[in-house]
Amino acid sequence: MTSKIRIAIDMDEVLADTIDKFIEVYRRDHKTELLLEQMQGKEFHELLPEALNNSWRDYINKKGFFRDLKVMPGAIDVVKALCEQYDVYVVSAAMEFPNSLLDKHEWLAEHFPFIHWKKIIFCGDKIVDVQIMIDDRIRNFAGFKGRSILFSSPHNFDITEYERVNNWAQVADKLL
Amino acid sequence: MTSKIRIAIDMDEVLADTIDKFIEVYRRDHKTELLLEQMQGKEFHELLPEALNNSWRDYINKKGFFRDLKVMPGAIDVVKALCEQYDVYVVSAAMEFPNSLLDKHEWLAEHFPFIHWKKIIFCGDKIVDVQIMIDDRIRNFAGFKGRSILFSSPHNFDITEYERVNNWAQVADKLL
Numbered sequence: 483m484t485s486k487i488r489i490a491i492d493m494d495e496v497l498a499d500t501i502d503k504f505i506e507v508y509r510r511d512h513k514t515e516l517l518l519e520q521m522q523g524k525e526f527h528e529l530l531p532e533a534l535n536n537s538w539r540d541y542i543n544k545k546g547f548f549r550d551l552k553v554m555p556g557a558i559d560v561v562k563a564l565c566e567q568y569d570v571y572v573v574s575a576a577m578e579f580p581n582s583l584l585d586k587h588e589w590l591a592e593h594f595p596f597i598h599w600k601k602i603i604f605c606g607d608k609i610v611d612v613q614i615m616i617d618d619r620i621r622n623f624a625g626f627k628g629r630s631i632l633f634s635s636p637h638n639f640d641i642t643e644y645e646r647v648n649n650w651a652q653v654a655d656k657l658l
Numbered sequence: 659m660t661s662k663i664r665i666a667i668d669m670d671e672v673l674a675d676t677i678d679k680f681i682e683v684y685r686r687d688h689k690t691e692l693l694l695e696q697m698q699g700k701e702f703h704e705l706l707p708e709a710l711n712n713s714w715r716d717y718i719n720k721k722g723f724f725r726d727l728k729v730m731p732g733a734i735d736v737v738k739a740l741c742e743q744y745d746v747y748v749v750s751a752a753m754e755f756p757n758s759l760l761d762k763h764e765w766l767a768e769h770f771p772f773i774h775w776k777k778i779i780f781c782g783d784k785i786v787d788v789q790i791m792i793d794d795r796i797r798n799f800a801g802f803k804g805r806s807i808l809f810s811s812p813h814n815f816d817i818t819e820y821e822r823v824n825n826w827a828q829v830a831d832k833l834l
Binding site for chain 2: 571577583584587600604605
């Protein structure tokens with residue numbers, strides 16, 4: 483371990499575009515169009531017709547769902563640069579969906595091969611001993627004493643209590 | 659999250675008897691008898707004949723290896739009691755062996771169903787924000803400022819720098 487400042491970076495909606503995958507599978511399987519503009523301030527699944535209400539959990543539980551997510555624009559280059567200056571950890575609350583564990587591990591190995599396995603954490607509660615946390619879920623900031631950076635995602639649109647970044651270029655501006 | 663004291667409990671050689679499994683597979687597959695008495699102060703694989711030197715990594719990488727490990731004696735009852743008084747996390751450095759992730763998740767669900775998924779952490783470096791850590795590997799205590807409790811395992815036999823427990827009854831004596 484080094485004495486560099488430690489950063490915990492979330493996966494879904496921060497490194498990986500999970501919502502884009504949901505839009506795609508609902509279009510393909512249910513001919514249901516989920517529009518980003520309608521998601522602002524809401525969970526995407528609140529837009530689903532009632533009959534499909536809980537179907538998103540079935541998708542998430544399925545092996546493979548997390549394996550082919552798109553990388554968020556700019557994430558690879560900025561995270562690579564962060565790794566030069568900081569002690570970077572990828573911290574994902576993956577434990578609720580055990581079939582996601584191997585998918586997420588392989589996805590990181592494919593797109594972020596410079597992140598060593600020692601720097602990957604799959605958990606529930608994010609009780610990590612870091613100084614900076616970049617996350618789209620404010621529940622992960624609960625009890626965290628460090629610098630919390632909220633990564634914009636439609637569901638957190640209305641939240642004003644945290645330092646915010648809208649994209650990876652803004653992460654670079656703040657931290658590099 | 660609660661204000662209870664947080665404990666991080668390791669899996670291999672603390673909750674799960676990994677060495678027993680190695681003894682079994684080497685007996686079965688290689689007619690090689692690994693004796694606990696000869697392991698004291700050593701990694702078990704140092705006892706392997708040269709031709710089998712690195713074979714233990716192949717076992718560990720195989721899906722299923724961690725799924726049927728025996729539970730360490732007394733672990734279930736003591737961990738259950740700890741959960742009443744403490745905020746208990748199971749923290750396993752599983753990330754080096756991605757095929758172990760689902761096995762370990764299922765093993766915990768079978769034997770420790772009272773541990774919620776939010777309280778499970780699979781990682782590399784154990785950078786967890788807890789007050790007490792129970793582990794058989796002193797490398798996991800590096801940089802940890804809390805109370806480090808070394809759980810006896812043959813390989814750590816000679817280490818004297820840490821508070822030590824030899825079994826789960828002794829954990830109960832100290833913490834309950």
